[in-house]
Amino acid sequence: MDILLTPELDALRTRIQRFIADEIIPMEADPRSGPHGPEPALRDALVDKARRAGLLSPHAAHEYGGMGLSHVGRAVAFEEAGYSMLGPVALNVFAPDEGNMHLLEAVATPAQKAQWLRPMAEGHIRSCFCMTEPAPGAGSDPSMLQTTARPVRDAHGEGYVIDGLKWFITGADGARLAIIMAMVPDVGATMFLTDMATPGITLERNMDTLDRCFPGGHGVVRFAGLRLPASAILGELGQGFRYAQVRLSPARLTHCMRWLGAARRAHDVAVDYARSRMAFGKPIGQHEGVGFMLADNEMDLHIARLTIHHCAAVLDRGELALRESSRAKVIVSEAVWRVADRCVQVLGGQGVTGETVVARIFSDMRAFRIYDGPSEVHRWSLAKHIVKGHS
CATH class of the missing domain: 2.40.110.10 (Butyryl-CoA Dehydrogenase, subunit A, domain 2)
Known part of the structure; x- marks a missing residue:
């Protein structure tokens, strides 16, 4: 990690890493993961694993069955969950439920929370x-x-x-x-x-x-x-648009957290391949063309993580951070996309097949530059504030 963590968050990061590696990654080939996402039976099985591991809904408040993590804590947990494409489903931190739970916690009446928020946080409904x-x-x-x-x-x-x-x-x-x-x-x-x-x-x-x-x-x-x-x-x-911003500001950031984990997974696969695949008398990672791509990946991952943790800290101070979340959405979505694209290139022919998880990450990640506002809209919004002289 490139961020200084409390001992508690560092221990949680290790717990989730082990859980994803031991329990979730082995399920990635499950045939119940179809063209429109994990089927209900698979989703239930994944959620049950996280529930038994004490890792369900790290973002939700304790009173609703969650772990009550801060936004910085979520940055750690969500990145580790995102290391597998099934990880966010297992921990119950996938979109749109994660953002909807945040919205309900902030706006809903006690009766609405009892009816909808609690069963969502407990993983019983979507x-x-x-x-x-x-x-x-x-x-x-x-x-x-x-x-x-x-x-x-x-x-x-x-x-x-x-x-x-x-x-x-x-x-x-x-x-x-x-x-x-x-x-x-x-x-x-x-x-x-x-x-x-x-x-x-x-x-x-x-x-x-x-x-x-x-x-x-x-x-x-x-x-x-x-x-x-x-x-x-x-x-x-009449407050729908305001509530949409209450939901979207942290939801943009949690998208970044999850996809950072996926990009890191793709990078790890590419690094392993670059170390073992031989060409012209040495591992391909020792050729500058491949080595420089891996170096660029590390820099993009580093910048993405720093951006996420900065924005998470702003949210933990109680600020809505609309501009910060817009800026983070563009920086991170484009950085992790570059990482995934380079990983495909490093893997060569294998990068466009199902032989590794990279092609799947590449395909799933492309939409991130559009979801919760395309990069162009965020740039337009940021530019308006810049021209008006706002920070």
Whole structure:
């Protein structure tokens, strides 16, 4: 590690490393890991292993069954979990559940936490976050939100009827809880909580994507006449966009933590290969063309880790750190992508096959430069603050 850790965090890092190596990596060839992520039975088996090891939900508060780690602690735990593509699933720190748990902890009522947060933190249910829409709806520009929540008053009492279409909804297939962003007329964007089995919700299809590490894949979800009571509102009416930032700021950073672990795994595989594969009379790692790529990898991994831990420390001070998380998202997503790309190159023909885990990491990681805001949007946002003279 390049970061000074407390003895407790250093011991936790070692525990998770051993758990991932002994319990999770041997399961990576399990046939229940399909094109739309680990199937429910595999996910349950992974979660059960972490539960028995005392490593489940390191980010969640103790009162909900988690380990109550700080953001710096999460940086350590999530990186080690990410060393296997199944690790975040096992520790229950994968997206979108990890971000949704953070949001519920910050905003939900005690009754909503009891109904949804506790079973999520205990690994019994999954969730999805329904915000992104096909054109002309909301994507990188949330103000284009098309899904509506119309107030109604009928025999069932006061409530809302939600209509709209969402897509790229990670984890929708098999999720129990949906957090829906919808526009309430004359009020503004508002979040709602609902059981995915509620009439009026249809999972139209799963989208075929490059990545396959998220349980439930990425779905297209339609809401048609979805009737929800006023008690389903998460937080306050009209505060949806603000709550989205409460969720997204740390969620961008935890993505970075997990993918740093995956990049480190790819690098380790490439280093082992470079030490043993011979060409022109010596190991290929002794040739500058390969050796320099490995050196560049180490520098990118180092910068990524320093960036993550700096931003985590800012969050631990109680600051929302929107600009810090945007900056970290771009720095880390592009750094780990370069690492994965170089590892494919070092491995040569093996790098584009399933003979090692590198091709899988490469494929899954490409989407990270888009999820939670593409690099271009973050650069645009940062540039606006720079031009205005803000730090």
